[in-house]
Amino acid sequence: MRRILSIAARAFWAMLPAYVPNNAAVLVGGGRPIDGGRTWRSKRLLGDGKTWRGTLVGTAAGLALALLLNRLEAWIAATTDRSVPRFGRSALTLPFGAMCGDMAASFYKRRSGRDRGAPVPGLDQLDFVLGALSLTAILSPTWFRRVFRLPVVLAVLVLTPLLHIGTNLLAYLFGLKSEPY
Incomplete structure (x- = not known):
């Protein structure tokens, strides 16, 4: 059980810079659409x-969090007797990749005739994960292989949908989202 919790904590730590961007984008909301209204x-x-605005603020929020986590890394390691990854280039690839994954899902939803906010179970919970992990694997492959070993990837794939559903429900309850998914 202790090993499972350790893997889950490592997965959560490693993904934090990717978890924050979409939430930050929702908070700042509005602005000029990336597609400029094109069809x-x-x-x-x-x-x-x-x-x-959402993409820039979301990416910046994830980057800022990664830099903060880097500052806390030594303290966390000393107080928990566990090592946690430091973020190098991945401080940028994780949050920007998360935003790109979300955009790719929106592109797919528009092509399939779904309205904004229409649920697509599975895709809605993992689109940003696939974007973050893919971009990081391409642009920071050594870091990616060291941090995202199979047990950590599996933990990310299990924990992320649960976290996604919970945070979306909270955002809906606080009036930050128009739908609870």
Whole structure:
């Protein structure tokens, strides 16, 4: 049980810079849509929900959190007797990749005729994870292989949907989202 908790904690720590961007983007909301209103085959490319402001603020929030976690790394290791990863280039690739994954899901939703905010179970919970992990694996492969070993990846894939559902429900209850998913 202790090993499982250790893996879950490592997965959570490693993914924190990817977990924050979409929440930060919701908080700042609005602004100019990334797609500029453009369409493809009579459907918006991304929709009004994907804005430059949200993408920049979300990425910056994830980067800032990664830098803060780097400052806390030695203290965490000393007080818990466990090592946690430091973020190098991944401080940027995780949050920006998360935003890109979310945009890719929006693009897919528009192509499949779904409205903004329409649920797609599985995709809604893991789109940003796939974006964050993919971009990080490409641009920071050594760090990625060291941190995201199979047990950690499995923990991310199990924990993320639970965290996603919980945070979306809270955002809905606080009036920050128009739907609870």
